[in-house]
Amino acid sequence: MRKIAFVFGSLAAVGAGSYLVVYLYRWQWQRALLCGVLLVVVEVLLLGLVLVGRLARIEERVRDSDRRQRELAARQEDVLARLRGEPELSGGGRFRWLEDPAERTYVFVPVLMVTGVLLSGLAWLVQRIASATGRPAERRLAGRLAILAAPDPAAHDDLDDLPPPGAGASRGRIAGVTAVGVLGAALVGALVVGLADLTQTRDEDANDSAATSVVVQVDMRGTDMTAGRRSLAAQQVWERCRDSTAVPLSHAALGDLGDGLYAGVVRPALTDHDRLRLRGCLEDATLERAHLTVVGIGDADKDDD
Structure with missing residues (x-):
């Protein structure tokens, strides 16, 4: 269960991070903040x-x-209890014949001595036979084990110059970790530099067109949303986004086209970067139950009516 949660959490983190980058590029700060909080x-x-x-x-x-x-x-307590306990003797003494009266005569000791002598002689004979027949086998075994013997130091004086065991593997591991770290740092640096370049406010070449026209669609949620409320929401969002561009939209009015469409004319004409910022501000509206969508944005030439 924990592994499944970790997998879904990783996917959610990747999605939140991706949308964070997208919303930063689109200049939609409210959505970027939400994705950032979700990512954290x-x-x-x-x-x-x-x-x-x-x-x-x-x-x-x-x-x-x-x-x-x-x-x-x-186990220690069990062994200690057994060591401290009294020994259990079953069936009396081990050598009961020693406790019998001395008047009785036994043949146990002479038989034991004769048997020991015979066994000693038999062991000596087996040892002689084994020593006579085991020498060729020992030589063959020594020949098989010769391959496992250490080399002669006099014949291999360059053994001291060899690297210690594991040195090559450790160097390879360090090189791999270093390469991965450098690649990761390069990717992070490229991402930061790219985002900084995309979201930087810079001076651009002026647009030669006379004006820029913007058409937005206002969608409201709720049954009591009248045309007046829709117009008020459009005006509020438009006023809030007047200072989102490099040149403040001081002389820009928003007109009602009907069916939830509104058009605004901006003079002087906006540059490409200002268009991106204005679109992001309009579509990142924070009004309750209101959502604006930029239907179209374009330039109007001086010859157009």
């Missing part, structure tokens, strides 16, 4: 999932360690 929340959630997983593994290890300690203590 998802990152905190992912961090919490990672910490919970780590804590669960630590708790499981501590529980296993306690269980092993309890089992070891129980």
Whole structure:
């Protein structure tokens, strides 16, 4: 369950980060702030999932360690109890014949001595036969094991110049980590520089057209939304976006075209960057139950009526 939550959280973080970049490019600050807050929340959630997983593994290890300690203590107590307990003798003594009266005569000791002598002689004979027949086998075994012997230091004086075991692997790992770090830093730097270039307010070449016309569509949610409320919402958004461009829209009026369409004429004409900023401001409206969509934006030549 935790893995599924981590996967969905990662996808949500990727989506929030992508839309954050898109809304920053479109100059839609309210939506960018919402995506940024969502991205922070998802990152905190992912961090919490990672910490919970780590804590669960630590708790499981501590529980296993306690269980092993309890089992070891129980075995130690069992062995200690057995060592401290009295020995149990079953059936009397081991050598009851020693407790019998001395008047009785036994043949156990002479038989034991004769048997020992015979066994010693038999062992000596087996040892002689084994030493006579085992030398060729030992030589063959030594020949097989010669490949595993260490090389002669006198014949290999350059062994000291060889790198220690694992040195090549460690260098390769360090090189891989360094390459990944450099690539990641380059990508992050390129993303930051690209966003800074896209969202920078800069002086652009003036537009030779006479004016710029903007047509917006106002959509309202609710059953009591009349034409007057729609017109008021359009005017409020238009007034709020007057200073969103490099040149303030001081002489720009918004006219009603009917059916929720409104047109505004901006003089002097807007540059491409100012168009992007004005579109982003209009479509990023924060009015309750109102949404503006830029239907069209274009330049009007001096010869046009």
